[in-house]
Every structure is written in structure tokens, then in C-alpha cells.
Amino acid sequence: MRVSERKVDEPSVFLNVPFDEAYRPLFIALIAGLSALGLKPRCVLEVAAHRSDRLQRILDLIAVCGASIHDLSRVSLSGKLKVPRFNMPFELGLAMAFSRVQGHRVFVLEERPFRLQATLSDLNGYDPYLHNGTQQGMLRCLLDCFAAPGKAPSSTLLTRLTRRLTRVVEKLEREHGVSSPFYPVLFRQTTDAATGLAKEDGLIV
């Protein structure tokens, strides 16, 4: 399988996160925070689930992103079959490979301390960024990972942007008759809203 040779888009950040109801607030904080920092949230929602070349498209997407965020806080069994989901650690592995060959930056997030040592011992010796399962924690992680020292937007501003974006997402979900933002159109519109709010606050141009 070859990766198409497209130029790396520095501000693009690939999101490898769980798409479940409990993660909704953190997902909104991720999009709000990244947009406020002038970064582009990218994720598999841009890749149609039914496509036979899905893996190829995921590889191509990671390849053009300058960095990626991998939240490994979902380690429980899920779905009707009560099985663990392997997509996230698998995509982390893909991104790790890119980090070796083209300088792609990988950021690993967790909710609880020390758990990663048990779930992914290959990363032993490395501390993930901890968000504690809160929006505030997620925004702190983003500032740690992406903000230039001394130039970071204030936590208050980011929190307000996240709160506003949450209200927009509630309305968008109502418009579309769904209860989560994990749909391609909602992802696009949520990011558009976050971008508009960040621009309104003078965080980006």
C-alpha cells in the first residue's frame, strides 16, 4: 500500500478519538481549541465509512497532517458484541510510523494517569497528556501541545469559545435530527462554527 505523495499541511491535525456520546464534550473542546490556535482539525469522518479504500484514505489523511492527537482513554468493551475497539491504537501505530519517516508529531492523550502503561506497554517510559475527562483538561492539553509560550490564548477565552460552540452544536444536532456531532456534515459545520467564533474573538484572521 503506497501513500500518495502530497505536501504536508503543517496546521492540519489528525484526530484519532472515540466517537461516542460520553466523548461529545471533549470532541467539541478539541475542535474549539484547535480552531482557536489556527489549526485544522481533520479526522476519519472525512473518509466515507463504506469505502473499500478506507485504510488508504486514512493513511493519506495522516500523511498530509503535520501532527496527530490520539486519545486512548476509551479502553472499555463496547457495542453489541462487547469487544474492545482496535481502531485507535491501530491509527496511533500508523502515525508513529509517519513520525519516524517524515517528522509527523504524535501527541498521546489519556484520561487517567498510569493507565497507558497497562493498555499499551510499548509506550512505557512516555507520559501521555492527561485531560481528566473534562473540557478544561482538554483545552489545557491543547495549549501544552500546540501553543507558543507567551502567545497562548487565555484559558478563559478558550473556555468561553467552547461553551459557545457547544450551544451551536446543540442547534446543529437539532437541525439534523441527530444526537451527536459524529457525522461528516456536522463535523464540517462544527469546525466552520468554531472557526467563525475564533475569528470573532480575534484569535485567527
Add this chain to the structure above:
Amino acid sequence: MSTEATTTATPKSSRKPKPYLARKASAQEIRETLGVTEADRRLVNRIMVELGFVKPDAATRPHKAKLSP
């Protein structure tokens, strides 16, 4: 795992790595990359106006009904 890895899951023995400081993208560039459509823009803008987060812009402001002479 090599200590030269670009991963930022921090090695316990080292300090926190430097953040990834990418070029800042503009709102327009983010929208273009994500493939935001005109229909997306109109819906989002309408909701943001309803919530009082932005003022209506010329593109999405409802047209006033023409007054009959």
C-alpha cells in the same frame, strides 16, 4: 523506543517537549481544507446570529420585502 522519536508522549526522564508550533491557518483556509460548502456557511451563520454570537452579514441577511409603490 528511540529517544529521538518525534512522539510527544513525554519520556519520564526528560522535560516536557517543545510544543508543535505550526503556521497559523486563516479561517478561510480552514474552511477550504475542510470542504465547507455555501450551504454549511448559511446554516452555521443563521444559528450563530440566532444565538447572538455574530451579527448577520450581507450574504446571509434576509432580504427585506420590497415596498409596493
